[in-house]
Amino acid sequence: MPMQSDEILKLIEEAMPGAQVEIEDLRGDGNHYAVTVMYQGFSGVPLVDQHRMVFSALQGRVGGILRGMTLTTLVPRKRK
Amino acid sequence: MPVDERTQRLIDPSVLDRIQAEIESDLVVLFMNGTPVFPQCGPSAQAVQILGYLGVRFKSIDVTVDPSLRLAIRDFANWPTLPQLFVRGQFVGGNDVMRQMLESGDLQALFERHAIPMMPPE
Numbered sequence: 001m002p003m004q005s006d007e008i009l010k011l012i013e014e015a016m017p018g019a020q021v022e023i024e025d026l027r028g029d030g031n032h033y034a035v036t037v038m039y040q041g042f043s044g045v046p047l048v049d050q051h052r053m054v055f056s057a058l059q060g061r062v063g064g065i066l067r068g069m070t071l072t073t074l075v076p077r078k079r080k
Numbered sequence: 081m082p083v084d085e086r087t088q089r090l091i092d093p094s095v096l097d098r099i100q101a102e103i104e105s106d107l108v109v110l111f112m113n114g115t116p117v118f119p120q121c122g123p124s125a126q127a128v129q130i131l132g133y134l135g136v137r138f139k140s141i142d143v144t145v146d147p148s149l150r151l152a153i154r155d156f157a158n159w160p161t162l163p164q165l166f167v168r169g170q171f172v173g174g175n176d177v178m179r180q181m182l183e184s185g186d187l188q189a190l191f192e193r194h195a196i197p198m199m200p201p202e
Contacts (some may be wrong), residue, residue: 017095047180052159064160070176071176
C-alpha cells in the first residue's frame with residue numbers, strides 16, 4: 001500500500017517541530033520517496049541516530065509500508 | 081538518545097548469537113538482499129557500490145536465503161531496513177548513512193580509524 005507524501009510530512013513535522021522537510025516522489029507511485037530533513041534537533045546527534053529519529057517519527061512504516069525511502073538528514077547551518 | 085522502540089518479536093536467541101558471530105567474523109560485514117554480484121534491491125546495490133568505490137574488502141551475508149536472519153537482523157541493530165553495515169562488530173548504518181558519510185568523508189575516516197585498507201580501483 002503506498003503512502004502519501006503529505007502523511008510523511010505530517011508525521012515528521014509533528015515529531016520534529018520546526019524541521020524543514022523536502023519530499024520528492026521519485027516515480028510518482030507513492031512508494032519511492034527521497035526525503036530530506038533539516039532539523040536543529042539533529043545538532044550533536046550522530047548521523048545514524050538522526051536517521052533513527054526520522055524512522056521513529058514515521059512510526060514503524062519504514063521497511064514496512066514505506067519501502068523505498070532515500071533519506072538525507074541535515075543540521076541547519078548557523079547564521080553568522 | 082531518541083531511538084525506535086524495539087519491536088517485540090519472537091526471535092530465536094540462537095539467531096542473535098549467529099548474527100553476533102557473523103559481525104565478529106570479519107572487519108567489514110554487510111548484511112544485504114542478494115549478493116554483491118546480484119544484489120536484489122537498489123539500496124543493497126548502492127552499499128556494495130560504495131564499498132567497491134572505496135576499495136574496501138568485505139564479507140557479505142545474503143539474508144534472502146535465511147528467513148529467520150531476515151527478521152532478526154532488523155531487531156539486532158534496531159534498524160528497520162537492509163542493507164546494514166558493520167565495521168569491527170559495530171553497527172554503522174544503512175546505505176543512506178553510508179552515502180552521507182561517503183560524501184562528508186566520514187566513512188573514509190571511519191575505515192582509517194579502524195585500520196581497514198582502502199584500495200580504490202584504478
